[in-house]
Amino acid sequence: MFEYAPAPESRDVVDIKPSYGLFIDGEFTDGAGTPFKTVNPATEEVLAEVATASQADVDRAVRAARKAFGAWSALPGSERAKYLFRIARIVQERSRELAVLETLDNGKPIREARDVDLPLVAAHFFYYAGWADKLGYAGYGPDPRPLGVAGQVIPWNFPLLMLAWKIAPALACGNTVVLKPAETTPLTALLFAEICRQAELPPGVVNIVTGAGETGAAVVNHPDVNKVAFTGSTEVGRIIARSVAGSAKKVTLELGGKAANIIFEDAAIDQAVEGIVNGIFFNQGHVCCAGSRLLVQESIAGDLMEALKRRLSMLRLGDPMDKNTDIGAINSAEQLARVRELSDIGEAEGAERWSPACALPERGFWFPPTIFSGVAQSHRIARDEVFGPVLAVLTFRTPAEAVEKANNTAYGLSAGVWTEKGSRILWMADRLRAGVVWANTFNKFDPASPFGGYKESGYGREGGRHGLEAYLDV
Amino acid sequence: MSKTERDAAKARTAKARAGKARAVKEPVTEMPVTEMPVEETPAAGGPVATALVAEAPLAQAPASGTVAPDVPAAGAGRESDGQRAGRLSVRKTYKLYIGGAFPRSESGRSYVVTSSTGGFLANASKASRKDARDAVSAARKAFAGWSGATPYNRGQILYRIAEMLESRRAQFAAELADAGTERAGEAVDAAIDRLVWYAGWSDKISAVAGSANPVAGPYFNISAPEPTGVVAVVAPDDPLLGLVSVVAPVIVTGNTCVVVASERAPLPSITLAEVLATSDLPGGVVNILTGSVKEIAPWLAAHMDVNAIDLTGVADEDLAVTCEQAAAENLKRVLRPSAPDWSADPGTRRMTAFLETKTVWHPTGL
Structure with a gap:
């Protein structure tokens, strides 16, 4: 680095x-x-x-x-x-x-x-x-x-x-x-x-x-x-x-939201990795429409996770006033406690926790970018809104399974789909029960574009x- | 000419019209009626499964135009009954309409429905909480198919409902007259016309409620309305026009629904269910419960698999508040009580109240 x-x-x-x-x-x-x-x-x-x-x-x-x-x-x-x-x-x-x-x-x-x-x-x-x-x-x-x-x-x-x-x-x-x-x-x-x-x-x-x-x-x-x-x-x-x-x-x-960000095996992987990072680590994950559940097609899960971890190791966490900083502070002690609590529950329920080597400032409220893999749909980190830089990773085999898992939540604010196949994007977009669907992009906002869940x-x-x-x- | 004679004459003309309409060949095959397999009734166990068995196979329900306009086919226990040529008429048992079948209430309860002059009309089924839950399951099961049907198909099926209603105009006029509706024939006409009006909206509402959004970046961005899901509807006391006016806007966009019929005058709603069952409307898209509004509405309002509730027919203010509070638990969309003039132009409000806007983004580029 x-x-x-x-x-x-x-x-x-x-x-x-x-x-x-x-x-x-x-x-x-x-x-x-x-x-x-x-x-x-x-x-x-x-x-x-x-x-x-x-x-x-x-x-x-x-x-x-x-x-x-x-x-x-x-x-x-x-x-x-x-x-x-x-x-x-x-x-x-x-x-x-x-x-x-x-x-x-x-x-x-x-x-x-x-x-x-x-x-x-x-x-x-x-x-x-x-x-x-x-x-x-x-x-x-x-x-x-x-x-x-x-x-x-x-x-x-x-x-x-x-x-x-x-x-x-x-x-x-x-x-x-x-x-x-x-x-x-x-x-x-x-x-x-x-x-x-x-x-x-x-x-x-x-x-x-x-x-x-x-x-x-x-x-x-x-x-x-x-x-x-x-x-x-x-x-x-x-x-x-x-x-x-x-x-x-x-x-x-x-x-609230618990958006699924769905990556198909034919997706442009480098772009998808940027989209995943933007989806969950933008604004420290304090985003109601954050892509907090990553659904990866099983065939590429290994490669994608490796690329994602490599990318996370490049993120700069620290002084928010520094123009090079990617990840700033958690907004409050109260929110930090919640992020910590849910992450601990994630570990206790059996998911595997990973964060890049990342020094946290001594003062202030900080939490490193964190990925949980081996997550089951019943895990709280897959169901509860963490509202922090914490990503839960699940896998799927077929588009139908991806839809099923993506919609298996009480929320319905947003969703992401990454694939190079146009017809599949439209098929997925039709079936995802969410107010905003980002295809091959994520966390884009515009005053002309309606937003809501x-x-x-x-x-x-x-x-x-x-x-x-x-x-x-x- | 008396009112009844006028209605009968109108019905004869209507029958002739319906006959002509039938001769026109439909260009597109309509969706087949999907009968709900009894075995798959959610939470089936013991009494429910038997309760859901339809006694009259749907396929044998009267076809359009076969009902003589001046003789109600499946006569209720109406006051004029049993006097024709000394023959005792065969009465109809009014049951619920769930998942395309006509079960009695699993509770085995019924309540007496009387005419506006106090005479006995029928023992209507008094639906229970369990019936309400069965109805929600049926509506949820029907949602994927109905919301996934093409708008053209949904529009044709709504139009078909209008056709079926027209063919039974006299029967409805008689039932409405029993229920105390003034100018019953006109009310039936208005209900038919309302269905035709909503039928046409199926493939137009997206153009009116959706948009292509000119965002400040290299993105294709489009918003389109989608059905909210399962909608609970408390129908107003206007037993046909009011009922049709609250159900049609909910289903035309792809929602499925559970309707609590007018408590005072529930019989036309079940006769309407016979119309729905013979209109290629898939079972479960509309489910109709009769009974106590005060008892059933709060269960539906609190049901976690119901996405929205239309409280139009809730006359009791306290009950409306209770229902709206219960609906907050899973953030149901709530259409609050109102007493609309059913003869007025309905506008798009009743459709948009049960639509979600979905916005899809995609980058543009080479």
């Missing part, structure tokens, strides 16, 4: 304040709850203290959103579009600052924050800006109406990107929002609040309330919220689905024309 000189990104491009308040009605205000600290997971250094929104604070935010809804929804779509275009532009202008802040707060490699998250954030606002004055052409009637106030709760794996997925379509359709970022990654959302001010977005159209699960529950259960959008675990998704029962709230849920991976789609439906009264 080549030695690389360190190539650290400068953290001076971002000015982190010692403490942050809530963003309600266009103003930063204090929260009534006990403030919490957000840390850099790569160093455990405290980055800032952040306000916790109480029930009363959430009330205030919902009231502000309700008040703003009338004028915002009455604006011509072309005017709403211009606000969203402004936001997209400011995101591009401040992209480096946002990327650095995201990496510091989340632990993901700066290369990914810079090259994946931020470009997609800007693209998402740009895309939905264009819809704001074309809703009558979207197939939902000549003049589809917004729902009202949207309560949105997002996860920590792609903090700003998930914010964009939620806020851009909501605003384009004429809704106003109260958004709660994850408690371990609130900083880019609060910087986004500043961007809303720079864009002169009318007060109350976007409100950001920070806090933990209790704050999220207050947002979701607020009686004056018309729409609930959640991305996160299936466990919390169930609680939300239960809590909105009997209400008139429209709900979209983007939940089957079965217990949730319901509703984000992205594309389909993503509008979640925010329209149709």
